[in-house]
Amino acid sequence: MEKTKAVPQTDCDKECKFLFGSEFKTMVYYQPMYDKQGNLISKDGNTISGACNCIVCNKHWTYICAHDNTNFTEWSK
Ligand SMILES: [Zn+2]
Numbered sequence: 001m002e003k004t005k006a007v008p009q010t011d012c013d014k015e016c017k018f019l020f021g022s023e024f025k026t027m028v029y030y031q032p033m034y035d036k037q038g039n040l041i042s043k044d045g046n047t048i049s050g051a052c053n054c055i056v057c058n059k060h061w062t063y064i065c066a067h068d069n070t071n072f073t074e075w076s077k
Contacts, residue, residue: 006070008052008061016054023050043067 007018026046033042048065061072 006063006065006072008054008059008063008072008074010054010057010059012054012057012059014056016056018052019055020052021050023048 005020007016010016025048028046030042030044030046032040035041045066049063051060051062053060059074060076061074063070063072065071
């Protein structure tokens with residue numbers, strides 16, 4: 001489990017706490033490529049999608065994560 005995670009940007013003035021549900025990750029294998037220093041230079045093209053909600057203000061988001069960028073979409077009930 002990662003220590004930090006991308007969370008939704010919210011204008012909520014409360015101490016938001018985001019509860020994440022189960023995630024779905026595409027499982028395509030991308031061959032990793034490294035430079036001379038051993039740094040990973042290829043990108044994993046898999047995407048992770050899921051949903052979360054703020055237990056303080058009761059807002060919901062779905063998100064999709066690709067290339068370390070997470071896009072949140074708020075949805076209202
Ligand atoms: Zn909130």
